Amino acid sequence: VAQEGLDVAECSYVIRYEFVSNEIGTVQSRGRARASQSKCFLITEALSLNYQRETDNRLKEEDMKQAITEWREKGIEAFQTLVRKEQADLLKNLSTNGPQPTALGASQPTNETAKTIHCRFCDTFLCKGSSLRLQGTTVVCCDQAFEKLANPPKSAGEKIVCPNRTCHRELGAVILLSRNVPGYALQISSLKFFIGSETLPRLFKKWSQYQGYMQSL
Numbered sequence: 001v002a003q004e005g006l007d008v009a010e011c012s013y014v015i016r017y018e019f020v021s022n023e024i025g026t027v028q029s030r031g032r033a034r035a036s037q038s039k040c041f042l043i044t045e046a047l048s049l050n051y052q053r054e055t056d057n058r059l060k061e062e063d064m065k066q067a068i069t070e071w072r073e074k075g076i077e078a079f080q081t082l083v084r085k086e087q088a089d090l091l092k093n094l095s096t097n098g099p100q101p102t103a104l105g106a107s108q109p110t111n112e113t114a115k116t117i118h119c120r121f122c123d124t125f126l127c128k129g130s131s132l133r134l135q136g137t138t139v140v141c142c143d144q145a146f147e148k149l150a151n152p153p154k155s156a157g158e159k160i161v162c163p164n165r166t167c168h169r170e171l172g173a174v175i176l177l178s179r180n181v182p183g184y185a186l187q188i189s190s191l192k193f194f195i196g197s198e199t200l201p202r203l204f205k206k207w208s209q210y211q212g213y214m215q216s217l
Contacts, residue, residue: 016042131145138183
């Protein structure tokens with residue numbers, strides 16, 4: 001109902017139960033609550049896959065708002081100039097190099113894939129970049145070596161902490177994948193990445209900033 005656009009002027013509440021689509025669906029479902037001072041709720045388990053998706057959607061919504069504000073400030077002429085430049089650059093790149101595979105569709109890891117991933121707070125090694133997988137928009141670690149090292153809990157919503165006992169900072173949370181198999185969703189704000197031959201680690205605020213190859217589950 002919320003997705004397909006049923007318009008009820010008296011609607012005061014929209015309640016989604018374990019249902020999250022993309023960022024556009026999140027905005028649309030909230031807009032179905034038409035009445036004054038109406039509210040929209042999502043019912044899901046804390047730190048579940050749908051919780052992670054909804055969090056990602058809200059971050060994308062804020063990015064969209066910021067982008068719209070920036071475009072409005074530039075004005076129509078500046079916007080059209082930038083669009084024409086991007087189109088020209090894209091056509092030039094396609095004519096020179098041909099179509100390029102996306103990160104998710106690439107058959108080989110990119111040069112931006114981390115060799116190793118460490119705890120940001122104490123530098124303890126956690127896993128290899130090649131062990132990261134995508135479950136929708138959620139990044140999970142699929143590595144038996146990581147399981148043995150971190151000994152994470154198996155129940156959804158429980159916290160994963162750094163295996164270094166003097167650190168013990170939070171690294172992420174357990175989510176349930178298909179067939180109720182536990183997955184280890186890592187929060188990028190707790191990690192640092194060693195890429196290629198670089199001696200200094202890279203830090204990222206959001207997973208969308210990390211350009212390494214991650215296979216979809």
